Amino acid sequence: MTVEFISVGTEILLGNIVNTNAAYLSEKCAGLGLSCYHQSVVGDNEKRLEDALHLALSRSDIVILGGGLGPTKDDLTKEVTAKVFGKELYEDARTRARIEDYFARVHNRNITANNWKQAMVPEGAVVVDNDNGTAPGLILEENDKTAILLPGPPNELKPMFESKIAPYLNGLQPEGIYSKMVKICSMGESRVETVITDLLETQTNPTLAPYAKTGEVHLRVTARAKSEEEADALMKPMMDELFHRFGDKIYTTEEDVTLEDAVVELLKGKKMTVTTAESCTAGLLAGRIMNVAGASEVYEEGYITYANRAKSKLLGVKEETLEAYGAVSEQTAREMAEGAAKAAGADAALAVTGIAGPGGGTKEKPVGLVYIGCYVKGHTEVKEFHFTGNRAKNRDYAVVRALTFLREELVKERS
Structure with missing residues (x-):
């Protein structure tokens, strides 16, 4: 079966927001065994949206439309889809009650009249409850063609797709x-x-x-x-x-488990604690670890030591090391890791020092040069990396490489 995506919203065309929904839906539908050959973005314009939907239905079995289900006049997805399918709109009592309940739960009883627009649904449509907002999803089927309408906000679209749309799509196939x-x-x-x-x-x-x-x-x-x-x-x-x-x-092998999840679980299993000492990543590494629920069991404190003075004061990095080799060096990364472990009383430590860019690089030490030190129970290893992205990408790669490095050392932990 073929599926096609139409993302609705002038804000996407103007670049005001990044269209993450299309990437998400592409991956999820591919995982369901659906073939996708076309995607499009249409602004909040009735005629252009109608044309795009007619074209999509002419060449695909299923069309998923994201966005344009809100309460304002420029939210046209539902109205245009009903027109294309030849359906009238009516007020769905259950959806109206859910909208009332939603506003009561968020302690906002000032429901404006245009909110009831979201309770209007096409005849014969399957109404998909939205547990994270007011606009319900909709499924319309006609002449072996299916249109699925999803709310635009990712925090509404994704859970709705996972819990309700994916099982529906899976059920359309013989296997x-x-x-x-x-x-x-x-x-x-x-x-x-x-x-x-x-x-x-x-x-x-x-x-x-x-x-x-x-x-x-x-x-x-x-x-x-x-x-x-x-x-x-x-x-x-x-x-x-x-x-x-x-x-x-x-x-x-778990879909929802991240690298930091795996590292934290490994630390828990070994009953070990960890700390971090960061220069160029400036807290990003600690943030990734602390994003994991329960990370407080293995992480108590960390250090951001951007300046050389801070590296010496907080981590005990020797001044002669900094003078002889510089802040971005194997020697400094090693002393940062060992100093952090000692200061925090931790079993393991990660230290990151490098040149993220865009400036600060030299011929000997170019932008993207990063040293990562990893201390585990008295043994320290340091790795040198050369990243080639912009500042943000270099820092992101440094964080992932640090987590990977720690996992490698924990897996082969020396007794």
Whole structure:
């Protein structure tokens, strides 16, 4: 089956917001085994939206429209879709009651008249409750064509798709689509693809698809089957082979588990604590760790030491080290990691020092040069990295490499 996405909103065309919904829907629908050949963005214009929907329905089985379901006059998605499908709008009593309840829960009883516009739905449409907002989703089916209308805000669209739309789409196919995720760190995209080239060339059912992420590679194994049990049996040989080839470079097979989640769980399992000492990343690394629920069990304090004086004062980095080798050096990274562990009384420590850019680089020490020190129970290792992105990307890569480095050292922890 083919699916097509129409993102609605003049603000997307003008670049005022980034269209993250399309990327999200693309990945999720691919995981459901749906083929997507076209995507489009349309402003808040009735005629252009009507033309775009007619075109999409002429070449795709399912059209998913995101946005334009709000209470204002320029929110036209529902009205245009009803017109294209030849349906009248009526007020859905259940949706009206849910809107009233929503405003009561957020302690705002000043419901303006235009909010009731969101309770109007096309005849024959399946109303999809919105548990995070006031605009419901809608599903319209006619002549083997389906239109699915979703609210635009990602914090409404994503949970609605996960809990209600994905199961609906899965049910449209004669066989269900089931998948497992294999997340790999410590290896780049090209190397991972080289390792699995033969699997990619001979895949049938299940299939294998790689996705490059910042500092990681994710592999999705997908099977078509009549039941989850049958799918698991089909995917098991592939999963076993991936573990055989990548071993402990696989940090999880859970869709929602992040690299920092895995690192925190590893620390918990070993009953160890960690601290961080950051220069160029300025707290980003600590933030990634503390984003994990329960991270306070393994992380008590950290240090942002941008200036050399701070590195000496808080971490005990020797002045002669800074003078001889500079702040961005293997020697400084080592002393930062060891000093942080001592200051915090932690079992492990990560230290990051580098030149994120755009300025500050030299021929000897160019922008993107980063040293990461990792201390684990009395043993310290330092790695040198050369990143080639802009300031934000260099800092993001440094954080991921630091987390990966710590995980590697924890996995091979010395007794």
